[in-house]
Amino acid sequence: MRRAKISIIGAGNVGATTAHWCAAAELGDIVLLDIPEVGDMPKGKALDLMQAGPIMGFDAKITGTSNYWDTADSDVVVITAGIPRKPGMSRDDLLATNAKIVGSVAEQVKKTSPNAIVIVVSNPLDAMVQRTWQVTGFPPYRVMGQAGVLDTARFRTFVAMELGVSVEDVSAMLLGGHGDTMVPLASCSSVSGIPLTQLLPKERIDAIVQRTRDGGAEIVQLLQKGSAYYAPAAATAQMIEAIIKDKKRLLPCAAYCDREYGVGGYYIGVPVILGKDGVEKIIELQLTPEEKAAFEKSVQAVKNLVETMNRLLRG
Known part of the structure; x- marks a missing residue:
């Protein structure tokens, strides 16, 4: 039986760590792609990861490349390509630059893997997944953004830390854009079925919600250089597993809503x-009513982001 083929565009920390999680879980064969300017770096990471197989007991063919035809006929494509915000760069600069990078990737994906399901991880997430869909022209159910799984994982982690319980017993859900306007839902969160509102006072829940919104920024500040990658990659791998194994997981992600x-x-x-x-x-x-108002605010923020992106691209 043919193994699933997973192609990861961008061999930086998030992309390479996604490959790591996928290989360890034996989700399929993996192609790790980056731009020619980085030389043989993707090949080095792919070979290093393959050599972990005999030690950790996983079988997977892992290929490093800068040639999109090596990704041809992928079942799942993950887009992590893009640049972080640099000193002196405005948010609009980042938005325009990454929209062009992600758009270029999407053109190649459309050409080489026309039947793939695409998971976008690049930031600003909500605009980048919209751009990928615009460029590929794929049915919207085959293009999605990874953010909700990561954000709920952060929410669950902070709840578990607050209560001194296992993260396995904490269930959570959130809505909205990936950023300051995300809406963690206390009404849909529980610990072993006990509503969170029965376990924590409102002010502590509100504090955890805010820490979740600031989760990425907190890690950036602690690292001082770079941004989170273990949890974003694990979240992406969980989505890949749900797709490849047809698990019918109920997960939050950036999906096309009409x-x-x-x-x-x-x-x-x-x-x-x-x-x-x-x-x-x-x-x-x-x-x-409070959650609905917060969600509508988040939707408006995403719409504004997308409209700014479209304006910058028209340029």
């Missing part, structure tokens, strides 16, 4: 059923 939640044609973080066809169903939740 009538759902009244969004009107944008990618936004929502709970979905993830399986072999990609986003197989979007789950619409009953929100409290």
Whole structure:
């Protein structure tokens, strides 16, 4: 039986660590691609990871390359390509630069893997997944953004730390864009089925929500150079597993919403059923008035981001 083929575009920390998690879980054969300017770096990382196989007990063919035809006919493509914000660079500069990079990647994916499911990890996430869909022209259920799994993992971690319980017993859900306006849902979060609101006072929940929103920035500040990659990569690998194994996982991710939640044609973080066809169903939740207002604010922020991107690209 043919193994699944997973191609990861961008062999930096997030891309290489995603390859690591996928190989360790034996999700399929992996292609790690980066631009020619980095030389043989993807080949070096791929070979190093393959040599871990005999020690850790996994079988996977891992290829490093700068040639998109090596990714041809992938089942899943992960896009991590892009640059971090640099000193003197405005948010618009970052948005325009990464939109061009991600757009160029999407053109290649469209050409080499026309039947793939695409998971976008590049930032600013909500705009980049919209750009990928625009360029590939793929059905929207085959293009999605990874953010919700990461953000709920951070929320779950902070709840577990606060209560002194196992992270395995904490369940959480969130909506909205990947950033300051994300909406962790206390009403849909629990510990072994006990509603979070029965275990923590509102002020502590609010503090955890805020720390979740600032989760990426907190790690950037601690690292001083670079940004998070272990958890973002693990979140991406969980989505890949749900797709390749057709697990029908109910996970939050950036999915295309038209009538759902009244969004009107944008990618936004929502709970979905993830399986072999990609986003197989979007789950619409009953929100409290406070949650609904926060979600609408987040949707508007994403719309503004996408419109700014489109304007900059028209240039």
